[in-house]
Amino acid sequence: MSSNAPVKKTGDASHQVLTFVLGNETYGVDILRVQEIRGWSAVTKIPHAPPHVLGVLNLRGSIVPIVDLRMRFTLDRAEYTAVTVIIVVSVVSAAGRRDFGVVVDGVSDVVDVDTEEVKAAPDLGPKGSTDFIRGLVPVSDRMVVLLDIDRLIGTDLTSLTGDAAVAAA
């Protein structure tokens, strides 16, 4: 894969992305996948869960697992405070639609992303897997990492083996 080549995409030329901050980076997820944004509240632990799955929360009657993206990306763990934010996203996998909450440092903005401008992520070799990165896009002087949440959370949670987490670490 040649780096910085435009990623061929079908569909509309631009789409909206919700950006959020995690450590020093800005990430983005497709806005259509976002169910809601809510504040942090205490979770119920699940036995034998992978370490980045913090537990489950009650989201209007359904039980939703909460994933800490910092731990998923092996960043330093942050304290959970009243300003910690959970973005609830829906993940589509072979098993159907599932809802997940991801803990992030803060939500920034909703931006329009021109599909033409999305660049493929460079291959980092054995240092890190980039499977879950859909591409990189510059938004007002910053680089936003577009996440493929189906790959990021879908695979390692549906299989529940934690292998993907190990592979990413």
Added chain:
Amino acid sequence: MTIDLTQFHDAFFEESFEALDSMEAALLKLDIGAPDKELINTIFRVAHSIKGGSATFGFSDIASFTHSLETLLDELRSGTMQVTLAMSDLLLKSVDVMRAMLRAVQQKKPIDAQKVSDLQFDLELMIAQKDTAVASAPAPAAPASAPAASASAPAASGSAPAASAQAAVIDAPPTATRWQIEFRPFPELFARGNDPLRMLRELSELGSLETTVDVNALPGFAAIDPQSCYMAWSLQLTGAVEESAIRQVFDWAEGDCELTIKPVGESASAATAAAQGAASAKQPAATSAPASASATSASAASAPATSASGPSAPVASAPTAASAPAAAAAPSTSAPATAPAPAAPPKLEAVPKAEVPIEKMADSGSIRVSVEKIDELMNTVGELVITQAMLSQLGSKLEGTTAEKLRAGLAQLERNMRELQETVMRVRMLPINVVFSRFPRMVRDLAQRLGKQIDLKLTGEQTELDKTVLEKIGDPLVHLVRNSIDHGIESPEKRLAAGKSAAGTVHLDACHRGGNIAVEVSDDGGGLDKNRILAKARDRGLVGPNDVLTDEQIYELIFLPGFSTAEKTTDVSGRGVGMDVVRRNIKELGGKIELRSDLGKGSKTIITLPLTLAIVDGQSVSVGGETYIVPLISIVESMQLKAANVSRLSGRGEVFSFRGYYLPIVRLHELFGLEPRTRVLDEGLVVVAEGEGHQRIGLFVDDLLGQQQVVIKSLEANYGHVEGVSGATILGDGSVALILDIPGLIRATNIRSAA
């Protein structure tokens, strides 16, 4: 204009399957020799409506078959043929075939044509036999001739007996009659899926038809709505036709039209004359559609519509009034608004005649709602309950006079909430009759096959339980009933020799017992032979030669996989793959199964089930700051341990003595990787819980919190299965608690200790 008929297919299939169930029930109730007229009508109605529906949707195979069936049933209805055992067998088989055909069409699979045509042949043979038998007898065959004559068209197979049936029918002397029919459809006739052309064509098959069309109501071209019917017909039908046969043609349009059927000439039947008499108080033309519930039709043609006409009648009268302006333009019609009035008295007369249980069941004023919608409703109510609990908690912290009022309001809210929740729960409940109703047929067939005489007694059919439980309890019950018939009830000779009546009794009973439902299957057969079970178990090495077992333990052996004491396997049962599956199914539902038996007198199986799978009675326990729910059904006892009662087994596991047994201690915090409040056994509590097959453990927890009913939520919907956890629930404060799965926990510990 084309309407996509496929959108109605589901409703048609669903209704047809239901109708077949009621037909089957009616057939089983039918007494040989002296059949109940209403039962025959019910059966006929089912065949007729399936025929009509399948013809409309173009399922010609089904239509053709039901037509033959209908012809036979018509003979029964008119009394020209008697119900025999062979016939009721044949009719029951027809029910099966129709079910199979409908299912095949539903699943878009090919119909088993051979089976269908075989049975159709049998049906036609039976009709033909009747005709040869009656040929020498005088006239009464005449009324039957009309439907039979039209049989030739759909039954294109042209098989020999069909042809002979026709021949015989044509021989019957026709009674020439003329009918004057005024057919005045409402504008919305097309919208209800009716086609007047089809009706006219059908009429023309009955005899020679003269039609005059009335187009006075037709508006100017610009004002025409192509989806409305503006025409009316005046028809003269000449032929040996019964009024009921004509009404049948208009069955589907009933309520969508004004219909007057009058005999012309002298051969009018007494009944129609009476109907005419009633109508003559008004102008004759006023006898419009609703008046069709006249004396004759009550027994015949309008019957298929009686169940449906209940709700639709009031609706029908509204369009009558609405169509007044359109119809006023037409001559020969008096104000339609007066029509419902004369219709009322004959309707009332018809009601007591129809007093048959099946009739009542069909018209219980119910609506169809998808389970999804109910689940959604349940979810929302569950959320409300949590919100209400949060408000109550907040309210109790407030102070001041307004807070007092607020608390009163919150208390009221709580009461209403509880009522609402119960009501919504009840929506999911169905009477167990849904399951029980399949047994009369099964028992009848099995008894015939095995040469036994069996009376089936059903009680408590109205006991209600959750639909999901209902769906899963069917198979285990079928198994138990089969066992009772095959192994329990003896042959008539054996029974007489034992001083019992020749006919054995299988009794199915359901009742509420506490928060559970108890279903009992009992028989007055031979009962279980303890010694034989024990001998067999010793034979197979399941029990040591010198072990002494209690009765309970012996019966427990029956539930072991592959255990059967039957001397020979039959195709009914005896392969030994039964009781363990039954028990597993019951356990999955969170229920219990128990066996009691009295040698020589019979045996009884008692199944205890929770009323619903959506709610569980639970004990909240806390471990390391987390709250878990232990289902009450798994809990034997909760206790505080004394260090003196605990011993270690070779340094591996801890056990404690409980009523003379030693039970392993399972530390929940170790299993789930939590930091407990205490690790000292005397400082926490132990919940004695029971898993599969009386396997007990002592679950060590920090504390017991309280008992409550919890709504079960799926953990797997968004996450996945967790060992030792059966689901989750939402507590009063909105937080999530996991529900423990005790059998799963026991399995998990076994794996751990083995590793």
